[in-house]
Amino acid sequence: MFGEPQTAEKTSPRRQLVQLIKDEHPGEAGIVYCLSRKSTEQFADYLCEQGIDAMAYHAGLPQDERSARQARFLREDGVVIVATIAFGMGIDKPDVRFVAHVDLPKSVEGYYQETGRAGRDGLPATAWMVYGLGDVVAQRRLISQSEGSPQHRQNLSRHLDSMLALCESLSCRRQQILQYFGEDSSPCGNCDTCLHPPQAWDATVPVQMLLSTIIRLERERGQHFGTGQIIDVLRGKNNPRSEESDHGSLSVWGIGADLSEAQWRSVFRQTTARGWTVPVGEYGVFMVDASADPVLRGEVRVELAKPKRQSRTSSASSGGVRKFHLTEDQEEIFNRLRIWRRTTAANAGVPAYVVFPDTALMHIAIAQPQSSAALRKVSGVGDKKLEAYGAEVLEIVAGADVG
Structure with a gap:
């Protein structure tokens, strides 16, 4: 049984993960996937500090240690394994109650395979993921630096675009995953977008504001910035960089003051997921992609999801077995x-x-x-x-x- 998908904006991933485990899966087995070995160690240590029985697993550990940790995870109840994708192949533990991703998976195929390790006994399970703009920037950078042919990098980008489309979906996530693999299905009624449908809004003008601000900074100041400075210009918020470069005299200064920083970060994340704003260079500064031209010309209407409240999205309100009625x-x-x-x-x-x-x-x-x-x-x-x-x-x- 595939775990029911849930996605949340990444704000404080360690605390968000602890909340997931303690509120919905106390004392239950789970797998947490990270992209780096260092992250697995850090997350496992933090979970242990919070009283959760957790172990790290990655290819850098000695073989005997990896075998021992895998055996303990399979043998005992309630153990959480924090791992890179090196963990899971051939694992057949039926009572994994949740699979969590604290970093954005590189493809829908990988995500589907990893979340498929939850709920193999047929009981309810959770496929939970947090992701944010930083994940998009990091993945785009890795692709641009990837060795191989342009076709290889294009394939990596296509996989990432599909994964981002799933993250930003306004409709049933399970339905979208199955459609990706060529299977038709009706809405599942159990994923976060089915249980709590995201509110959409006409974001055409704010997206145009964002794109125009990035362009103005480049054309009139010859500068490229990361998200924080661009949002400060949109909101008309003074800081040393703005004062030094006289950003206050730009025509776009303060045009987005009616939106909060959190709202602008949501707009930024979703436009980057669609490929209209593109991170470049090692410092994660942004440029506008040519694919955004129809948006700037007002030829298309842009509908985005409103930011979710920072709360759990599952229908479960207490410990794990309560989900079994x-x-x-x-x-x-x-x-x-x-x-x-x-x-x-x-x-x-x-x-x-x-x-x-x-x-x-x-x-x-x-x-x-x-x-x-x-x-x-x-x-x-x-x-x-x-x-x-x-x-x-x-x-x-x-x-x-x-x-």
Whole structure:
């Protein structure tokens, strides 16, 4: 089962990730993908500081260490692995409840493959990603510096453009992903854009203002700047750079004062995602691409998404198992069963899901069987499971402490 896609603007990714895990997936297994080895270490350390059981995984670790960490992730409940894309091939852990991307994936293919590692047991799972303008700038720079033929760089750009289109989508994300692979589908009803449809607005004039400001800075001052200075010119905000270059005398000075800095950053991010504003050079300054000419001439109407409020977008309002529609009593039994399963699996030296997968524990918690015959009727409980674990499971359901 593919995790239901959710995308948020990157503001404070470490804190946003902790909020995701603590609010929606406490004590559950997950994979966090980063683009660099250094980031995996930093994010794993931060999660541990916040009381989350996390480990880094990347190709720079010794082979025995990588094997040990992979084995622990597969064997134990509730472990979060923070990894580069070196992790995941051949991993078949059915109870991964979330896959998070704290850096923009390079392609829809990679994103789909990585998020497909969540929810393989058929229970609800989350595919969560944060991304911002900095991700776009970094990816464009990597492509421009990439070795290989112009055709190779063009292919990389095309993959990135598709990924950005998914991030900025105003419609169902799952539907768009499937359409990318040539499959037709109806809206899923579970991704963030289905649950909380983004509000669109006519941003034609603000986009024209942004493009004109970049052009004026280049033509009249011979200068190129990053996002901060360009937004300051739009909003008429004085700073040493503006004073030194007499930006206050430009015709575009302060023309966008009615929009906040956050609103302008959203406009900037979306115009860059569409390729109208292009980061150049190692300092991430911007130029206007020729593809923006129809916008400047007023030949096309530009519709952008309004910035989202900085809150979680999922329909889940509390801990992970509540997404499975359990009552409080059922949830208590489910959690007791998971604790027992963790100990049982550790003693046997096998992954927890080998004892019982989450689906079976959930069905047991819902059915609350009081006899071996009733337990045998629960989905996921066969004769061998009943013989090996039946008595202990029935005691747990009845409220007794086992082990």
